[in-house]
Amino acid sequence: MSDIITLAHGAGGRLTSELIENVFSIYLEKPLKFDDAAVLDFSGKENELTFCTDVHLVKPIFFPGGNLSLLAIYGTINDLVAMGSKPLYLTLGWIIEEGVEINLIKELANEIKKASDECNVKVVAGDTKVVPKGQGDGVYLSVSGVGQKKSSLSINSRNIKEGDIFIITGTIADHGCAIMLAREDFPLKSNIESDCACLDKLILPAVERFQNEIHAMRDPTRGGLSTVLNEFASSSNICIEIDEEKVPIKDEIYGLLDPLGLDPFTITCEGKMLIACSPNIGEDLLNMLRSHPLGKDSNIIGTATKQVPGRVILNTKIGGKRFLDMPIGENLPRIC
Structure with a gap:
């Protein structure tokens, strides 16, 4: 496997598959299913689905107290929690600049695994795009989150009352x-x-x-x-x-x-x-x-x-x- 990201890693062929199997598989739900969407189980009439999406980019990628991966996972989970929702599933999209070292991607993938395990959520789907060198400035992560809350629970920004x-x-x-x-x-x-x-x-x-x-x-x-x-x-x-x-x-x-x-x-x-x-x-x-x-x-x-x-x-x-x-x-x- 190459030591750096090339445009071919985002082309959908063998190198894309190798990237998924050798790097991203560390945090994806097992067994790997190469389908176009994940099937999620939501049973019971007393619960509602919550869904959010966030895009994360930070420079430097590693900083005191955290890194890009922790920001992406924690940030998406916190958006669900703000609705009173229990986070369950995540999907994760990578935008990687050509020339980025594979070891950096592996390190970020390990941090995603660490964060998702800590928060007891499953990463069930994802995608990767590689942009030409000089057009991406490193690595971006786009994360969507799915959670579940009680239908009777109404926590939102329109509920604030005088005296709160x-x-x-x-x-x-x-x-x-x-x-x-x-x-x-x-x-x-x-x-x-x-x-x-x-x-x-x-x-x-x-x-x-x-x-x-x-x-x-x-x-x-x-x-x-x-x-x-x-x-x-x-x-x-x-x-x-x-x-x-x-x-x-x-x-x-x-x-x-x-x-x-x-x-x-x-x-x-x-x-x-x-x-x-x-x-x-x-x-x-x-x-x-x-x-x-x-x-x-x-x-x-x-x-x-x-x-x-x-x-x-x-x-x-x-x-x-x-x-x-x-x-x-x-x-x-x-x-x-």
Whole structure:
């Protein structure tokens, strides 16, 4: 087998088959079935199907706290979990630039196996395309996920009501800052690591316990916490008031972002969930989240009001107020 990816590896012939059998088979459900689609078993009238798709590209591919494969698997699973859904199946598409070393693809495939085993999901189908050298910039991963949830469960961004409280499950902006520091052209050094994590074991037990008292959930990836808050406010036509001093942010993050004029509320997270819930369960939910290692820094950060419907207000540390808007453009490209 060749040591580098060639255009023939994406042509559908013998080299494509060798790539599937010798590299990708490590994470695919066995036995391998060379069909055009996977047949999935969903039985029972009390459950609904959930489905999501995400495309992942990051530079560098390996960074402190994670890598492209973990981002792709965890990120897709977290999107399903945000709907209160148990992740079951994944499909995975590769876009690989000609000339990429096979050993890199093997390493990424091993990481996919590790992540899918950890999260107890099956990778049931996939595809590979190879683009000419100079037209792909490395490796991209496209992942689709299928999950199952109770039909009676309704968790979505249109459910937020006046008086609801908002919980973030940990410190924000870790992933974006870790990527920034990992890039060779960035002069500063730090011990900041990505928060890349699979949130099913943190979130799904809370969903099982509190059911529809949890009104909405989202993981604040690209665009950071400010984007998700604004999408919540717009979808539910509600005002969201956030207390800046209650949002958990590491001192190292402030130290990195302040001199650069960057707002931590707009920086990507990859292992956190923003939860809107009834005030009746707020403290119980918070304590449950804090009892798990991935939720130890969880905190109640704000409430839903009718003050300015569709907008997010930030109560600042110095006693002022300002609108917290979505970022315009992208602070850092190729981040997730």
